[in-house]
Amino acid sequence: MMIIQQIDPVIVKQKENENIAFQDFLKGRDGEEIDGFVSSLNKLIEPQIDCTSCGNCCKSLMIVVEEKEAITLSNHLQIPLPNFEEKYIEKGANGMMLINQIPCCFLHDNKCSVYDYRFAGCREFPALHIAGFTKRLFTVFMHYDRCPIIYNVVEQLKLKTAFSNL
Numbered sequence: 001m002m003i004i005q006q007i008d009p010v011i012v013k014q015k016e017n018e019n020i021a022f023q024d025f026l027k028g029r030d031g032e033e034i035d036g037f038v039s040s041l042n043k044l045i046e047p048q049i050d051c052t053s054c055g056n057c058c059k060s061l062m063i064v065v066e067e068k069e070a071i072t073l074s075n076h077l078q079i080p081l082p083n084f085e086e087k088y089i090e091k092g093a094n095g096m097m098l099i100n101q102i103p104c105c106f107l108h109d110n111k112c113s114v115y116d117y118r119f120a121g122c123r124e125f126p127a128l129h130i131a132g133f134t135k136r137l138f139t140v141f142m143h144y145d146r147c148p149i150i151y152n153v154v155e156q157l158k159l160k161t162a163f164s165n166l
Contacts, residue, residue, distance in 0.1 A: 004048050004152055012145045018165045019144065022154070023137045025163055031134045037160050041153045042128040049148050055110035056146040059103040063121045065089060070097060073117045126150045 026034060051057075074084035085091070090100040099105070099119075106114045112122070124130065126140075126147050133140065143150050157163075 002044050002048070002152075002156065004045065004148065005155060007145060007148055007151050009145065012151075019141055019154070021165050022158060022163055023141060025161070026134050026137060029134065029161065031132065034157075034161075035131045035133050037157055038128050038133045038153060041156045041160065042149070045152045045156070046128075046149050049152070051149075052110045054148060055103075055107060057125050057143075058107040058110075058112065058122075060146055061104075061121070061125070062102065063099045063104065063119050065097040065099060065119050067097070069119045073114060073119075076114065076117045128153055 070084060070089060071081055074081045077084065079087070085097070088100060088105060089097045091097050104112075106112055106118075112118050126143060126149050127136070128140075128149065140150060140154070144154055145151070
């Protein structure tokens with residue numbers, strides 16, 4: 001079993017330049033190979049992380065909401081859609097909908113109170129099971145300091161790829 005590291009803000013700060021170099025390194029590698037490494041590391045690491053002891057994603061992410069998701073959740077909560085949208089959604093000029101509060105209003109005691117009805121962005125996070133890891137490096141590293149799963153997968157990926165910042 002792999003030893004899981006806690007996110008240490010001091011170490012994260014110290015690794016900023018290393019992580020920039022690692023992103024450049026990954027861009028030059030075979031994307032499918034990296035996806036395979038990330039997928040297997042994620043399968044080992046994710047079960048060892050108790051997301052309810054963290055909740056950082058729910059405390060800090062802007063979540064996009066699709067119309068169908070809003071309808072489903074408003075039905076579940078037994079709130080008419082217009083009332084649901086007024087209470088929980090912010091709509092951009094282009095019609096894009098976002099949850100209107102950070103932290104998420106559905107987070108209670110680090111648990112999602114609407115877990116079975118949560119939005120796709122919530123279901124997918126941290127998205128390490130999705131192909132195209134090297135095409136999402138900006139997003140992955142944006143969450144490196146907030147998600148223990150991402151942090152540990154990235155650190156193990158450095159070892160797996162024999163990355164050296166020397």
